[in-house]
Amino acid sequence: MRTTRFAALLSAAALTLVVSGCGSDDPTTTASDSSSGSDTSASETTEASSLSVTDPWVKSAEEGMTAAFGTLVNEGDSDITVVSATASDITGMMELHETVQNDDGSMAMQPKEGGFVIPAGGEHELSPGGDHLMIMDLTRPVEPGETVTLTLTLDDGSTTDVEATVKEFTGADENYQDGEGMDMDSDEGMDMGSEDSGDN
Template sequence: MTLTARSLLIPTALGVSLLLGACASTTPAEEDTAVQEGSAAQADLVSVSDSWVKAAAADDGMTAAFGVLANEGGADAVIVAASAEEVSDMVELHEVVSGDDGTMVMREKDDGFSVPAGSEHELSPGADHIMIMGLARDLEPGAEVTVTLEFEDGSTHEFTAPVKDFEGANENYDGDHGDSDDGHGDH
C-alpha cells in the first residue's frame, strides 16, 4: 500500500467510525424511554389464581369476583380499577369493614388493592373483592367472566374466572350504596 493510499484510508476509517458512533448514541430522553420500556409493567408482575365469581341473577343487580393476586416483582403493585365489560359497566374495588354499629359493611376502596412485592393479596368473601354491579345478564354456575385489572402505572391484566354458587358474603353497603332503591343491596 502506498503512503497516499494509507493517508486516505486512516481518515476515512476514522470518519466512518465517528459516524457510526454518533448514530448509536442516545439522548437522555431516549435513554429514559429505553429504561421505561425495559422495566416491567405492574400488570406483568401480578398473576391471578383461584379466581371465581359468585353466581347471580341480573335482577340481583350485583355480584363479586374473588381470587389470589400474586406479585413476583421487586416492587409493590397497586390495582386502582377493574372492569368486566361483557357483564357490567359498573365495577368497583371494595373492602369490608366494621360499621359504626359493629356490623360488617362493604365500601369502595379508594386507594385500591396493594399487592406487596414478592407476596400475595387475597380477594375473598367478607374481605377485599371486586364488586360487579348493574349486571347485564344472569351469571349461571359454569359460565365464565372476564375481568380486567388496571394498575396505577396504567398497565392492565386480564383474567377469566368461572362462575360458582356461593351462599354468604351478604354484607351491607356503607354510605350512599346502602339505599335499597339503587339496586345495590346485599351481595
C-alpha cells in the first residue's frame, strides 16, 4: 500500500516537471516576446528621432505675445513636417507662423498652412521676419536668461522637446494678418524684424 502510494507520488511529480518544462520552452511564448520587442523598437523609429533644433531661443516679453526661433535640422532620409507646437509653462496657445508682405508693402504674420516642412537631410530656419513659432496669450512674463521648454509635434504624431533660451530682442514692428479670435491690442509693439538676435 505504502509502495503504491509512493509510486503514485513520484509519477505526479514527474508529470509536473514535464509540464513545467514544456511551458518554459513554449515557442509561441518566445515568439510573442520577440515580436513584442520588435514592435517597441519599430515604434521608437519616429520622425522626432531625426529632428533637432540648432540655437533655439525665445524673445523676452512681459505679457501678450512673443515668438520662438532656431534652425530645424532633419538628419533623416525622409521629409519631416512640424504641424504644431506647445509651451505649457508660459502659454495655452501657440501657432506656426510665416511672415508675408501686404499689398501696401507692410509685413504681416499669418498662420503657416501645412506646417513647416524640413527636407530630408536639410534645414528650415525660423527667424525674426520669417517663419517662427508664435507664442500667444502669455500666462506669465518670460525673462532674459531663463529656459523655456517647447514641444514640437510632427505629422507622424511623434513629439520632441526643445530647450530654448530667452533673449532680449528689438526689431521692426509687424502686424498679425488675421486677428480673428485674439486680442489685437496684445500684439502692438511685437518686434519681429530681421535683425540678428545678438548674444543678449
